[in-house]
Amino acid sequence: MSKAHWALFVDNTSRKDLLVDAILEQKAPAGFEALNGLKGSLFSKRVLERFIDKEDRHGTRLINSDRDQTLKSMSSGEQKKALLKHLLGTKPDFLILDNPFDNLDIGSQEKLRHQLKEVSEEISIVQLVSRKTDVLPFIDTFARLEGSHIRFYKNKSEALSSSNGQGLMGEVPQAPYRYEIEDDVLIRLNDVCVKYGEKPILQNIDWTIKKGEFWELRGNNGSGKTTILSMITGDNPKGYGQDLHIFGHKKGSGESVWEIKKLIGYFTPSITDKFTGYHSVEHMVISGLTDSIGLYVRPTEIQLRLAQEWLRLIGLWDVKDELFHDLTMGQKRLVMCARAMIKHPPLLILDEPTAGLDDASAALFVTLVNKFAKESDTTTIFVSHRKEPGLDPDFVYQLEMDTDGSKGRVL
Numbered sequence: 428m429s430k431a432h433w434a435l436f437v438d439n440t441s442r443k444d445l446l447v448d449a450i451l452e453q454k455a456p457a458g459f460e461a462l463n464g465l466k467g468s469l470f471s472k473r474v475l476e477r478f479i480d481k482e483d484r485h486g487t488r489l490i491n492s493d494r495d496q497t498l499k500s501m502s503s504g505e506q507k508k509a510l511l512k513h514l515l516g517t518k519p520d521f522l523i524l525d526n527p528f529d530n531l532d533i534g535s536q537e538k539l540r541h542q543l544k545e546v547s548e549e550i551s552i553v554q555l556v557s558r559k560t561d562v563l564p565f566i567d568t569f570a571r572l573e574g575s576h577i578r579f580y581k582n583k584s585e586a587l588s589s590s591n592g593q594g595l596m597g598e599v600p601q602a603p604y605r606y607e608i609e610d611d612v613l614i615r616l617n618d619v620c621v622k623y624g625e626k627p628i629l630q631n632i633d634w635t636i637k638k639g640e641f642w643e644l645r646g647n648n649g650s651g652k653t654t655i656l657s658m659i660t661g662d663n664p665k666g667y668g669q670d671l672h673i674f675g676h677k678k679g680s681g682e683s684v685w686e687i688k689k690l691i692g693y694f695t696p697s698i699t700d701k702f703t704g705y706h707s708v709e710h711m712v713i714s715g716l717t718d719s720i721g722l723y724v725r726p727t728e729i730q731l732r733l734a735q736e737w738l739r740l741i742g743l744w745d746v747k748d749e750l751f752h753d754l755t756m757g758q759k760r761l762v763m764c765a766r767a768m769i770k771h772p773p774l775l776i777l778d779e780p781t782a783g784l785d786d787a788s789a790a791l792f793v794t795l796v797n798k799f800a801k802e803s804d805t806t807t808i809f810v811s812h813r814k815e816p817g818l819d820p821d822f823v824y825q826l827e828m829d830t831d832g833s834k835g836r837v838l
């Protein structure tokens with residue numbers, strides 16, 4: 428008998444953690460009762476992060492003992508492959524997949540899709556999905572999670588034609604202050620090569636980024652995007668000894684990493700997911716001006732006004748007094764992005780910022796980024812595997828993998 432499979436559309440309001448816990452604890456809600464009494468496993472970014480944290484703390488390989496590389500240093504595609512293999516090894520009756528294709532390039536998505544098709548013949552699948560294009564083809568039951576409420580669709584075509592749109596309201600708020608950076612060239616990588624052990628990752632990378640430019644950094648999983656970004660932000664020692672200039676300083680010429688970090692706004696979804704503090708939404712946004720997490724002194728009038736403008740822009744003014752902790756995952760990410768943008772840093776790095784957002788929120792996000800990049804003096808680098816509809820960068824820097832390491836070119 429063929430297995431039952433569900434797709435559950437989630438958006439920024441969805442309380443998906445509660446639902447996942449209920450299903451895994453044999454308290455599946457109406458429509459999912461068939462899963463009660465069965466053994467389930469969760470495939471999600473959070474589960475992966477928990478394994479990475481455990482590896483860090485205990486120094487042991489938990490789900491990738493067949494590799495001599497840490498889970499943390501693997502590319503997203505490699506990590507997801509290791510997690511799926513591990514979960515299948517526990518012989519579950521069903522798998523809950525939380526946006527499995529996020530952070531994967533097209534090739535890795537195809538491989539995972541193929542693998543899941545095979546898995547689906549033996550194991551039921553519940554796919555939590557934000558993007559309609561991600562729905563697995565063998566799924567036959569469709570629903571949407573609105574808050575904690577599940578609404579079932581009559582059929583696939585009703586599910587795929589539904590919309591949950593929202594708009595971007597207002598202009599990008601003004602910069603609170605100006606940074607004095609003399610050089611017109613913000614970042615320059617000249618003939619940069621990186622190897623990990625014997626494995627070449629980047630070869631002869633030349634990339635010049637000027638003030639105010641809007642770049643998209645593209646490349647398949649494992650092509651070295653994170654490696655380049657972490658050399659720029661100072662988090663990767665491979666940057667030393669290379670011809671790499673940041674804000675007019677040559678890397679390793681005695682520049683202060685802290686001073687450089689103050690000039691960079693950085694947003695990546697996984698940072699957001701780790702914040703657990705009890706701060707109001709409004710204070711989280713304002714704390715982008717003070718380089719702290721949350722706020723420990725009374726905000727000024729100007730700070731409050733700016734936060735109001737940003738929260739109105741991203742449609743979250745109504746929840747300004749709620750605890751950041753209590754927001755949905757999608758709302759938290761929008762808040763953290765506004766927090767990275769509020770001071771108009773000279774350089775803003777958005778690392779896979781739309782991962783985990785539903786179609787409407789991703790479109791809103793892209794509109795915000797386009798607008799911010801055009802209307803501010805900030806240099807923006809947007810990293811994504813997914814070709815984001817509507818993203819309008821000035822330039823694309825494409826990494827292309829090769830046996831001697833990735834080469835880069837400007838498209």
Ligand SMILES: Nc1ncnc2c1ncn2[C@@H]1O[C@H](COP(=O)(O)OP(=O)(O)OP(=O)(O)O)[C@@H](O)[C@H]1O
Pocket residue numbers: 496500501502503504505530623628646647648649650651652653654655
């Ligand atoms: N510390 C490390 N030790 C060994 N190999 C590493 C280390 N860090 C990264 N790598 C390897 O370098 C390659 C490039 O990794 P990187 O994370 O920069 O790629 P990426 O383009 O950002 O990938 P993704 O899109 O999946 O995040 C990968 O094959 C990865 O396994």
